[in-house]
Amino acid sequence: MGLDDALIFTRVVECHSFTLAAQGLGMQKSTVSRRIALLEERLGVRLINRTTRKLRLTEVGQAYYERCRQIMLDFAEAEHAVMQLQREPSGLLRISAPIEFGQLFLGKVLGAFMRQYPEIRAEVELTSRPVDPVEEGVDIAILVGPPQDSTLIARKLFESRRRLCASPAYLAAHGVPESIEQLADHRAILLPSDAPRYWPLIGESVVCQRVMSCNNITFAREAVLAGAGIAGLPLMISEYAVRRGELIELLPQARLPVGEVHAVYPSRRFQAMKVKTFLDFLMHHLPRDEGELLEPATARLLTLGL
Template identity: 80%
Template sequence: MGLDDALIFTRVVECHSFTLAAQGLGMQKSTVSRRIALLEERLGVRLLNRTTRKLRLTEVGQAYYERCRQIMLDFAEAEQAVMQLQQAPSGLLRISAPIEFGQLFLGRVLGEFMRQYPQISAEVELTSRRVDPVEEGVDIVILVGQPQDSTLVARKLFETERLLCASPEYLAAQGTPGAVAELADHRAVLLPHDSPRHWPLLDESIACRCVLSSNNITFAREAVLAGAGIAALPSMICQEALRSGRLVQLLAAARLSVNELYAVYPSRRFQAMKVKTFLDFLMACLPIERGLRLEPAAAGLLPSAPQSIPASTPRDSS
C-alpha cells in the first residue's frame, strides 16, 4: 500500500489537481483524496495545504515528493530494462561525428552494426562544428574534448597521441629541429583547438609561427605533406604517411597534448535500446587498451551481436 500511496501522491503533485490525478489513475476523486489523507495520517505530517483553488506542498511534503519521484523513476527504469532484454534495437539512429573519425573508423563499425541489427537505419553527419544533441535531436554526438554542457552525459571513447611531423622536402629546405626550442624558428600548421601562439607541448611553452590553420585535420595533414610546415598530427591519420616515408616524425621524446574523443548524449535514463546497444558495440570495437590510442588497423576484428539480444528480431521503432 505504501508504494501505491506514494504513486497517488506523486501524481497529485505533478497534476496540481486531485481531479486530474484521479482521471489519470482511473480512480474516483474521493478515493484519491481519502488515500492522501490516510497517507498523511500514517506519516503523522501534513504533506499538502489545500484550498478550493490551489494545492501547495509543505516543506515536509516537498522533501517527500522528491524522494517519491526518484523511486517512481527508478521503478520505471527497472521495468524498461527488463523489457529491453527481450527486444532488439530498431529505428533511426542519428549520429554526429568528426570527419576523420567517421571516415577512418565509424563507417566500418556502423556498417557492421547495421548488418547485425537489420531493423536499424542511420543518419550520420560528419562535421567539424559543435552539435547540440538536445537542440538538434541527435542520439549520439562524437566530439573532440569534453562537452561544456554539464547536463549531457559524456562517455570517453579513447585518446590518440599526437606526433610532430613534416615532409622530407620541408626539412631539406628549412632544416630539421634538434630540440623543442628550435620549433620557434619553424613554420607551424595548426589543427582545430590548437593555440595560435604556442606549440601544443605539455612540458614547455614554445612560441609558434603559424603559417596555416584549419578546422579540418585531414586538410592540415595534406598541407604538411605538401611542405607547408610542421604540425602535431594525431597518430591515427599520419601513420601510413610515416611508414611510407612521405612524412618524418620529429622530436619523438617531446610530450604533446592528446586528442580525446567522447560520445555525448542527453541522458542515461530511459535510454533507447538502439543508443545503448550501439555505444556498447562501438566501445567493443576500440582497441583492448581503451582510452589510450586508436589506429585504423586496430578495428580489424568487429564484435558479434550479444547473444542475449536477438540480432534480427523485428520490433517497432525506439
C-alpha cells in the first residue's frame, strides 16, 4: 500500500491537481483525495496544504516528495532495464549439465552462442548429480530423464540410446556371447540406472556377474576399452570407438533402456530472453544423428559453422 500511495502522492504533486492526477491514474478524484488523506494520517503529518485554487507542499511534504520521486525514477529505470533484457539476450546465464554433455558438446554451442550475443555471460556447472533449477538458481538444467518436480518445464533435446559393447581384448579372453542368455557368463560393468543383479535389458531377466559399477559414463567406457567387461554404453560416447574398432557392439537385437535428455527450467511465463534464445539455439545445433553428438573434435562429426 505504501508504494501505491507514494505513486498517487507524486502524481498529485506533479500535476498540481487532484483532478488531473486522478485522470492520469484512471481513478476517481474522491479516491485520490481519500488515499492522500489516509497517507497523511498514517505518517502523522500534513503533506499538502489545499485551497480551492492550488496545492502547496508543506516542508515535510517537499522532503517526502523528493524521496518518492527518486523511488519512482528508480522503478522506471528498473522496468526499462528489464525490457532491454527482453529485447536482446544479455546478462548472466547459469547452466548445469552432465559432465560429458558439457565437455564435448555444450561448450562448443555455448561458445558459439556467446560469440553471437556478446552481452551474455555464463556460469556452467558440470555434474553427475541431479540439479533442481529453482533451488539452486539455475536458468537451465540439462538432465537425463524427466524432472521429478512436475511444476518445472522440460524440453526434450534428444534420446540417448544404449548398446552392449566390449573391447577386442576382452572378447579374445572371454569369448563372444552369441545369445542374450550367454551374457550370464560374462563380466558386467553397470551404470547407476542399472539394476545391480541383472543386465539392463528390456523384456529380459538375465543375471549378471557385476565386476564394477560407477556413476560416470566416460569412466565406464574407459573401463570397457581396457578390457574389464561388457557395458551398456550410450551410443553418443561409444560411436567413435566402435567406428575405430576399439569397441565391438554385441547382440544388436538386445533392447536397452533409452534415456531422454531434457532441458529443464522453471517457467515459460515471462521467460527471460537469454533463456528462450539459448534454448532455441541449442535445439538448432543438435545433430540429427546421436552418434555425432559427443565425439572428439578431431572426428569432425559435429559442425557448428565455427
